[in-house]
Amino acid sequence: KNQVEQSPQSLIILEGKNCTLQCNYTVSPFSNLRWYKQDTGRGPVSLTIMTFSENTKSNGRYTATLDADTKQSSLHITASQLSDSASYICVVSPPRGGNKLTFGTGTQLKVEL
Amino acid sequence: NAGVTQTPKFRVLKTGQSMTLLCAQDMNHEYMYWYRQDPGMGLRLIHYSVGEGTTAKGEVPDGYNVSRLKKQNFLLGLESAAPSQTSVYFCASAPGQGFAGELFFGEGSRLTVL
Numbered sequence: 001k002n003q004v005e006q007s008p009q010s011l012i013i014l015e016g017k018n019c020t021l022q023c024n025y026t027v028s029p030f031s032n033l034r035w036y037k038q039d040t041g042r043g044p045v046s047l048t049i050m051t052f053s054e055n056t057k058s059n060g061r062y063t064a065t066l067d068a069d070t071k072q073s074s075l076h077i078t079a080s081q082l083s084d085s086a087s088y089i090c091v092v093s094p095p096r097g098g099n100k101l102t103f104g105t106g107t108q109l110k111v112e113l
Numbered sequence: 114n115a116g117v118t119q120t121p122k123f124r125v126l127k128t129g130q131s132m133t134l135l136c137a138q139d140m141n142h143e144y145m146y147w148y149r150q151d152p153g154m155g156l157r158l159i160h161y162s163v164g165e166g167t168t169a170k171g172e173v174p175d176g177y178n179v180s181r182l183k184k185q186n187f188l189l190g191l192e193s194a195a196p197s198q199t200s201v202y203f204c205a206s207a208p209g210q211g212f213a214g215e216l217f218f219g220e221g222s223r224l225t226v227l
Binding site for chain 1: 214
């Protein structure tokens, strides 16, 4: 069964610090991998997308990396802000535009003063 | 632009009652989805639609029915609610052709079944 596992489950950091979230997947082949941000009480919003041939993609203070050989992705957040407090979800898409995405369970990040 | 709108946002039901969740999108998207989100679990697909008049089962369809009579609306029905259906339900939409995995989600509907 295709799986997406994320670690850590939760994380608390001080404002201004950096952090890295991990995503391991078994979906193969896949067309792309996305990281979503889900604020409390809101729906997820796409942050980054990478195809299987890309290694890194940035979106402001968010940088995602992908290692297709080890089937691992990471999301690095630089100079964290209070507004970064959210759940971050890794999502893998099957090839040929298939509809059945595989969602990770998310990492709950809290940024404190 | 409203995007994806879900109603109601909160609902409490008694076991055995029925209800319908409404999802409306104004982006002219072909694909629409219903997911449920439970603590410690990833979003799980209940049903989806790839166009007006079409529906298909997802990962956890039992106890739910859906209809897509109009392109902009996707309804999720619970015929006889059970406590196991207590969850947060998210509707999402996507453009369709050339779909690259980006879903546009609503704000969620929190359902409690007593």
